Amino acid sequence: MLKKINILWFKLTGDPLNFHLETRIFHSISIGLIILAAVYMPYNFFAGLYVASASSFIIGALFTYQYYNSRFHGKAHSNLLFGLTGIVLLSVNYFANSGINGSTDVVWPAYLMLVFAIAPYRQHTLWLIAYIVCFLTLHLLAYYHPLWVKHPFTAGRGELIDRVTAFPIPVIAIYIIIGFIRKSYDEERRTSEEKAKAIEVSNRQILRQTHQLEQSNAEKDKLMSIISHDMRTPLISILNYLELLNENELDPLQRPVLEKDLLAATNGAMEMLTNLLQWSRSQMEGTAVKLVELNLLSAIKSTLEMGKTEAEKKGIAFNCNIGPEIAVIADKDMLQLVVRNLVSNAIKFTPHGGTINIDAQLTPHECKITISDNGKGIDPQKQEKIFSINTEPAFGTANEKGVGLGLLLCKEFIERQGGRIGFESVFGKGSSFFIYIPLVGS
Numbered sequence: 446m447l448k449k450i451n452i453l454w455f456k457l458t459g460d461p462l463n464f465h466l467e468t469r470i471f472h473s474i475s476i477g478l479i480i481l482a483a484v485y486m487p488y489n490f491f492a493g494l495y496v497a498s499a500s501s502f503i504i505g506a507l508f509t510y511q512y513y514n515s516r517f518h519g520k521a522h523s524n525l526l527f528g529l530t531g532i533v534l535l536s537v538n539y540f541a542n543s544g545i546n547g548s549t550d551v552v553w554p555a556y557l558m559l560v561f562a563i564a565p566y567r568q569h570t571l572w573l574i575a576y577i578v579c580f581l582t583l584h585l586l587a588y589y590h591p592l593w594v595k596h597p598f599t600a601g602r603g604e605l606i607d608r609v610t611a612f613p614i615p616v617i618a619i620y621i622i623i624g625f626i627r628k629s630y631d632e633e634r635r636t637s638e639e640k641a642k643a644i645e646v647s648n649r650q651i652l653r654q655t656h657q658l659e660q661s662n663a664e665k666d667k668l669m670s671i672i673s674h675d676m677r678t679p680l681i682s683i684l685n686y687l688e689l690l691n692e693n694e695l696d697p698l699q700r701p702v703l704e705k706d707l708l709a710a711t712n713g714a715m716e717m718l719t720n721l722l723q724w725s726r727s728q729m730e731g732t733a734v735k736l737v738e739l740n741l742l743s744a745i746k747s748t749l750e751m752g753k754t755e756a757e758k759k760g761i762a763f764n765c766n767i768g769p770e771i772a773v774i775a776d777k778d779m780l781q782l783v784v785r786n787l788v789s790n791a792i793k794f795t796p797h798g799g800t801i802n803i804d805a806q807l808t809p810h811e812c813k814i815t816i817s818d819n820g821k822g823i824d825p826q827k828q829e830k831i832f833s834i835n836t837e838p839a840f841g842t843a844n845e846k847g848v849g850l851g852l853l854l855c856k857e858f859i860e861r862q863g864g865r866i867g868f869e870s871v872f873g874k875g876s877s878f879f880i881y882i883p884l885v886g887s
Contacts, residue, residue: 555615795820
């Protein structure tokens with residue numbers, strides 16, 4: 446029942462999105478005055494208070510008209526008409542209803558409060574002065590001209606009825622205004638709190654986006670630095686070699702050494718360019734992941750054979766221990782790229798005579814692939830940033846230089862397959878990298 450009343454009241458006073466607070470208060474006041482007028486008009490008439498009955502009729506008609514235009518036609522109510530109506534009717538009622546002994550003085554402050562509730566702040570002082578002046582003038586006139594005041598009620602019972610029936614007017618006015626303002630205040634405060642929370646969330650998002658943008662710019666600067674420096678080095682070497690050939694100044698004994706160094710530089714540049722292009726493509730386009738059931742050994746066999754060949758050229762023992770029965774869920778191309786990068790790094794940072802081991806172990810839901818070496822290990826100061834683009838490229842045991850993108854690419858590609866990557870390293874003793882891939886049926 447109470448919920449239905451609240452819904453009806455909301456419809457009668459208007460939606461806060463369409464009406465200002467003053468307008469909605471005016472609607473609520475008008476409804477209250479219309480109801481009171483409908484009650485007091487017949488009561489005063491049958492009690493013989495014809496002036497009071499006429500006043501009730503005028504008030505009811507006036508506010509019915511203003512309420513209808515304001516609520517349903519969007520026409521602003523008249524503060525001037527509202528205020529002046531109170532002055533006129535209260536003045537007439539004062540002289541017609543026992544003057545200072547009647548109930549009119551009880552209604553004056555309540556009606557002035559109604560004026561304050563619907564009028565703009567800048568008009569409050571003017572209305573206060575106007576009502577005080579009229580109030581004092583009426584009482585002075587009644588004091589010097591007592592015969593102007595009519596006394597329709599008999600002493601005792603009549604005066605009691607007059608006061609009791611007049612009491613609801615200021616009480617209802619106060620109830621409507623205070624309740625409406627309090628409710629509006631609570632709603633505005635709740636709305637402000639929600640807006641503040643929304644702004645806070647928005648600010649956090651902006652800060653996060655700003656940080657991401659700054660990081661993206663830093664990555665772009667790093668890539669440009671890599672391209673401008675590391676790609677330039679092998680090209681200069683090739684240019685110098687061709688100039689020596691063209692000028693016939695190349696010593697036959699130095700030629701094999703220069704060609705070997707040039708081949709190493711070119712291979713390094715190709716590896717760097719491959720990783721750079723793969724990473725750039727994954728950032729700009731988002732590499733599509735095609736997860737299928739794979740036999741692990743068959744999927745990476747060619748990659749391991751290439752790694753073994755490179756390791757033997759450097760005099761490194763290359764051991765592989767992967768069971769032929771292991772089946773995983775992965776993207777074959779991505780898995781090959783990850784393993785190729787990890788094997789290449791192991792070869793790069795393992796000296797002549799070292800050892801590299803490739804193992805695969807089964808856990809309840811994953812396959813753990815381990816690529817370990819007894820090479821130079823990773824500097825503890827660089828371990829925290831090892832999977833970041835901000836990591837510094839390191840030189841291998843044969844002065845091979847990486848681009849610093851290989852491990853970042855490995856991390857991104859293995860995570861896109863639903864796996865994960867980790868490592869352990871002791872500086873000067875070697876490193877072990879672990880990749881975890883979901884098993885078939887897990």
